[in-house]
Amino acid sequence: MFKRGMLSLILAAVMLCAAVPVHALDENSVTAPAAVLMEARTGKILYEKNAHEQRPCASVTKVMTLLLVFEAMDRGELSPDTMISASEHAASMGGSDIWLEPGETMSADDMIKATVVASANDAAVALAEQVSGSEEAFVERMNERASELGMNDTVFKNCNGLDEEGHVTSAHDVAVMSRELTKHGKIFDYTSIWIDYLRGGKTQLVNTNKLLKTYKGITGLKTGTTDDAGCCISATATRDGMSLIGVVLGCDNGKKRFAEAAALLDYGFANYSVKELTVPEDMPVSIGVNNGMRDSVGLSCKVDSGFVTGKATSDEIICDADLPESVDAPVQKGQVVGRLSFTSGDQKRDFDITADEDVEQISFGAVFNKALNSLLAL
Numbered sequence: 001m002f003k004r005g006m007l008s009l010i011l012a013a014v015m016l017c018a019a020v021p022v023h024a025l026d027e028n029s030v031t032a033p034a035a036v037l038m039e040a041r042t043g044k045i046l047y048e049k050n051a052h053e054q055r056p057c058a059s060v061t062k063v064m065t066l067l068l069v070f071e072a073m074d075r076g077e078l079s080p081d082t083m084i085s086a087s088e089h090a091a092s093m094g095g096s097d098i099w100l101e102p103g104e105t106m107s108a109d110d111m112i113k114a115t116v117v118a119s120a121n122d123a124a125v126a127l128a129e130q131v132s133g134s135e136e137a138f139v140e141r142m143n144e145r146a147s148e149l150g151m152n153d154t155v156f157k158n159c160n161g162l163d164e165e166g167h168v169t170s171a172h173d174v175a176v177m178s179r180e181l182t183k184h185g186k187i188f189d190y191t192s193i194w195i196d197y198l199r200g201g202k203t204q205l206v207n208t209n210k211l212l213k214t215y216k217g218i219t220g221l222k223t224g225t226t227d228d229a230g231c232c233i234s235a236t237a238t239r240d241g242m243s244l245i246g247v248v249l250g251c252d253n254g255k256k257r258f259a260e261a262a263a264l265l266d267y268g269f270a271n272y273s274v275k276e277l278t279v280p281e282d283m284p285v286s287i288g289v290n291n292g293m294r295d296s297v298g299l300s301c302k303v304d305s306g307f308v309t310g311k312a313t314s315d316e317i318i319c320d321a322d323l324p325e326s327v328d329a330p331v332q333k334g335q336v337v338g339r340l341s342f343t344s345g346d347q348k349r350d351f352d353i354t355a356d357e358d359v360e361q362i363s364f365g366a367v368f369n370k371a372l373n374s375l376l377a378l
Contacts, residue, residue: 029263033230033250036171037264039272040179040236040243044308044347046268051172054153055249058224059096059119059208060232061161061169063177064142065128066222069112070184072131080109084130086122093121095162095226098203100126110198116190117205119223121160128159135159149176163228171247178221178234178245191220191236210254211235215262217269221245223257231257237265242308244268274306277342277349280319287337289359292329298356299337305351307344317344323353329361 025047034055037047045051072078084107086100098114100106100122106114108130114123128138135158142156153170161167181187194212196205208223217239224232230250235258237244246264251257279301286296309315323338331337338353 025263025267029267030248030260031251031256032248032260034171034247035249035260035264036175036245036247037268038175038179038245038247039268039274039308040182040245041274041306042308042347043176043179045172045175046244046272046308047264048172052153052170054168054170056163056167056226056229057161057169057174057232057249058163058226058229059121059161060174060222060224060234060247060249061156061159061167062115062119062124062224063174063181063222063234064145064156065124065138065159066112066115066187067177067181067184068138068141068145069108069127069131070181070187074184078108078131080107080112082108082130084108084111084126086126087129089135090122090125090129093125093160093162095121095160096208097122098198098205106198113190113193113196114198114205116187116222117193117196117207119208121162124160146173146177149180151176161224161226161229163226171249174232174234174247174249175245178236178247182219182221182236182243182245187221188219191222209233209235210258211237211262214258215265217265219243223254225254233257233261235261235265237269239269240273242269242272242274271311272308273311275309275317275344276306277303277317279303279340280321283321283340283353284323287323287355288326289331290326290328291362292331292359293362294359297327297331297337297359299353300356301340301351301353303340303351305342305349307342307347307349309344315344317342321353327355329359331355331357331359333357 034050034053036051083105086104088102091100091102096119098120111123111127114120128135132138146154151173154173157164157167211218217237219236221234221236231254232249235246246261248260286298320341335355336352340351342349
């Protein structure tokens with residue numbers, strides 16, 4: 001029986017240690033100077049190595065550029081069909097590009113495709129200028145967004161990741177902005193492309209993320225290579241309902257970058273799973289109302305999360321409910337009347353329990369109107 005107040009309910013337990021072989025990461029598995037493995041839904045860090053060491057990340061910078069582009073589309077400021085004209089500044093970018101000519105026009109959809117698949121520096125700048133008016137203004141917003149996301153190790157100097165003094169981030173911050181970008185499911189329509197074409201088939205794009213051809217469940221996300229940064233990647237993959245983000249920065253070569261990202265992802269999928277959180281079956285469906293036009297009000301609690309649990313542990317998930325016997329009128333629909341808390345080890349999630357509808361306080365006017373409405377309905 002569900003009791004009011006704080007109550008602990010053991011919802012689930014995961015497999016015992018002997019049930020699942022543990023795949024460990026040793027010093028030879030990840031030789032990159034910095035790395036992070038994150039579970040995408042919860043943001044839980046599953047592995048880290050020099051996670052907050054400030055380093056350049058080359059074109060992985062474009063994760064933030066793409067995040068701002070998708071957020072601009074969410075606000076209706078940009079659409080895939082928006083035609084973008086390349087400025088002289090955008091066309092002047094070196095490194096990987098699609099050889100935009102000043103004044104050349106291309107859809108935002110094609111510019112995004114070029115930025116994601118071919119890591120085109122010129123296309124990234126063209127998108128930035130379209131969103132903010134100039135690359136400088138766009139970079140300012142990149143840094144503001146980084147601050148909002150708690151990316152305290154990051155300073156952006158440009159939108160494409162070309163080497164520039166003071167342009168730094170960390171493996172942790174790359175994972176954070178990658179997680180935010182993957183909340184926009186449309187990004188995977190681009191990151192899953194292996195080969196595509198622009199300019200009516202005249203320009204071929206081949207994805208720089210070779211894991212698309214070799215890793216089961218790979219979904220993205222972005223590679224980067226410069227002299228200062230070395231070979232970097234933020235790799236995303238999904239298996240059995242769990243999505244992971246593997247970040248490696250500063251590898252000596254591309255082959256090692258992909259191998260170590262795959263090792264991170266393998267470790268995560270072998271050792272962890274996501275346990276969905278659910279509202280207990282015996283949670284009350286209503287609560288009493290004091291001095292109200294009705295003596296009770298229905299309850300709602302939206303639980304839309306999960307816990308990352310180790311396959312080789314027996315961690316319990318415990319649910320604590322804080323709900324009073326009754327509340328005082330008036331009650332407004334959506335009003336928070338209690339809280340449902342889930343804990344497992346160092347993980348905790350809280351969810352509001354809310355009222356389903358309005359309940360007026362008893363008053364002469366309210367009683368009179370109710371009586372009158374009853375008579376009129378006869």
